[in-house]
Amino acid sequence: MLRQSGLEIDGYDEQSRSYRPQCGSRPDLAMKIFNERDIPIQVAVGNYDLGICGQDWVEELLARYPGSALVKVKPLPYGNRDLCLVADASSQTGTMQELAASRGSVRIATEYPNLAESFSLNLRLRRFSIIPVWGAAEAYPPESADAALISRTDDAPLDPSLLSLTTILRSSAFLIAHRPSWESRDMAPLLERLYAAIGVLQLAAQVSTTPATAGAYRSTRPQSDPTAVWLALPDGHQQAPVLEFLEQAGIKLIPNPQEPRRPGINLDGVRTKIVRPQDMPLQVANGYFDLAITGEDWLSEHLCRFPSSPVKKVLRLGLGKVRIVAVVSKRLPFDSTQDLRSPLRRHGFATLRIASEYVNIADRFARDNHLTPYRLLPTWGASEAFLPEDADVLIENTQTGRTIAQHNLKIIDTLFESSACLVSNESSANGSELKRKRIGGIIDLLSMSAHQN
């Protein structure tokens, strides 16, 4: 679309390692690449005049902060996806009516917690819990959630074990603007080019509450077994090293093409699920998994938020080592956390803006170090892009420090070192001797492998 509008942009492609693309024909146009989810926030706070992102993330922001300074300028003719509420096909909540009439607490896993909460309130659910996840929300029902609010595209069919209850939003890519910029700045020359490229095609994003009818599919999953041990394994870049580690311990996963996030395993009475490592501590705290392989960083993040959580680390696996560090721009005269304290105002910082994916670790870091006043900016990736314009400090993980240096940033403090670890819930066995033995057996196997490493 940008190319069609005559804006030749360098540095905006899959392989690009820069977050700041350049436009040769419009040198006055400053651009930055963010994770899509961060864009509505960045535009709303006025760091950018215009933004392009999915409408779902715009609505996610507005569901919580309806007064955000955003103008929804125009839907764009691509990036179509639906936000659907899905449930497990074998569950009791096969229709919206059944969900709404539920007497117990309804658990909804989602990457869109604000939209899920707004939807639940408007549906007048008597009692509900929103389980915010970083990804793989569809893997949570039925064991860990009653429903999931997920994003779907037409070319990705719904997992046959899931049933779509309703579509709450039809979303496409969207052009948005900062409201005061829209009111006072002449952006017409740029907009004319974009409008010409978009043409007359407009996609309607419609909210529908029509409930879907129940499908005929019934899950063939084994019945619930109170002595079964649930083991959560990480997806993403941790997946390959963890698989290798498990093999060293003699544990083999058996691929399950029907349900790829639920592979089989060569251990009796053990069931596995592959989810984001970020989400595991919360799931273990709620008893949905008995054991999980996650990172110490995400365990720490969880414990900073919920200090009395029953999740505990049982084994440090020693793989996937990273450091959690405090980072600033090389242009700033700060070389240590100490430098961030009193001289703030002397250097013109009315408020220290701290960006991080680890929002609770960052909060504790700021509190413990008396960095006052400070403001936290939760990010969802591409965090280095925030410095120096949109944040002053970044709390980030790094293996070698190379990426940080490439973006003209410097490390001023190391908060702690993190590696993969096995976590469990103190009350997991729940009185079952068999389950306790099974959990102990897995810990022993992994323990031997960890010592070999």
Next chain:
Amino acid sequence: METLRCKGSRDLLPADMARFRHVEQVFRSCCLQWGYDELRTSTLEYLHLFTSTGTLTPGMLSKVYSFLDWNGWSGERVVLRPDGTIPAARVYVENMAQSGMAKLFYVENMFRFEETGKESRERWQCGAELLGGADPSADVELILLALEVMARLGLPDIGLQLSHAGLIRALLRELGLAPAEQSRIFDQIMDGQTGEVMAEMIAASPLLREPLSMLFDLRGNSPGFLRNQRLALAQISPRLETSMDNFIAIAQLLTDMGCSYQINMSSGKGFEYYTGILFQFQVGDRSVGGGGRYDDLIPLMSGGDICASGFALDVDQIMRLATDSAPAAPRVLIRNLDETIRGQQISFETAALLRQRGYIADCRQGNAEAVAHRWILSIRNEGGKARFLLTDRTGGKAAELDSPTEILGILQIANATKASPS
């Protein structure tokens, strides 16, 4: 200077607190005399207490302060109390339901978001709840209690507007609307959007103009008006009779008690939990409080088939309007001119004696000078003996005295000759 106060928050300064305490004291005194017992509920409640149908409207829920507590890993959200009635009902269900009737009152702060930040997001309310009373006389008791509080506070020209949630609900049902639509329209009326929702309904179905106009546009001030309305509305549906009879009984009793009111169905602003009479108190065009009957709330909390009604007064508004204030005790500033330990001891002992006799005795610290004090008592040491100089700042008179007994004598004479010496 940069403001350090949080946006949308308000401090109550000493002068505000004097007015606040006066409102609170009058409210407490009235409630206790009417046989109500004081309650203070928790500031934090579970969100789910407020989310069921029949509690708060989605519009109100979008303005509550809800969050995950430090142990909220299950996703169970807590909320800063947005309303006083639902927590009071919870306390009743958990602690008092066995005893049947309970008359409770509270002075509590409520938290609701307000977009501009110009209005305070923390509002203080004086509320009373009568749980276990189903008769119209229970509603009338609450109205009379609220009116007595406001009268004792000297509020001028208090207006009382009556409406009836049961009648509105019954009418929406009789119009053949789907249950979800009935709830949506009722919520909009409770959120104060009666005009808009009526226009919307009439535009969608012009035949509704007559019954809606009959109910919402006409105003009356007697039970006779309601009897006329009952006859006219019976043409639409005889099933409005139950609510109408209840409304008439309450209006009749208020009239018999010499209480004037306006019947205005459009004034029916309030909470989704209301099921019967709704009342609003106004001074000029300002709402200063209101309440109503909520017979379904206790059953919804599994507390049994218990009827209830209640009201709340807006302390912030009443503080601005109340003309009467509590008389303050005479105030004495004690200046110790003898810096020795013995001198300080005499100073504190003299102050304690004055306080015992009902005076405000303020020992001067640092360089503080008299501000609101009528009297200044200077204490000095003359050859090991304390000497007192009592000055009346209103008349500029001063008396040299030898003992605290003499001080009390002069203060008592001055107090007797002037009702409010300060």
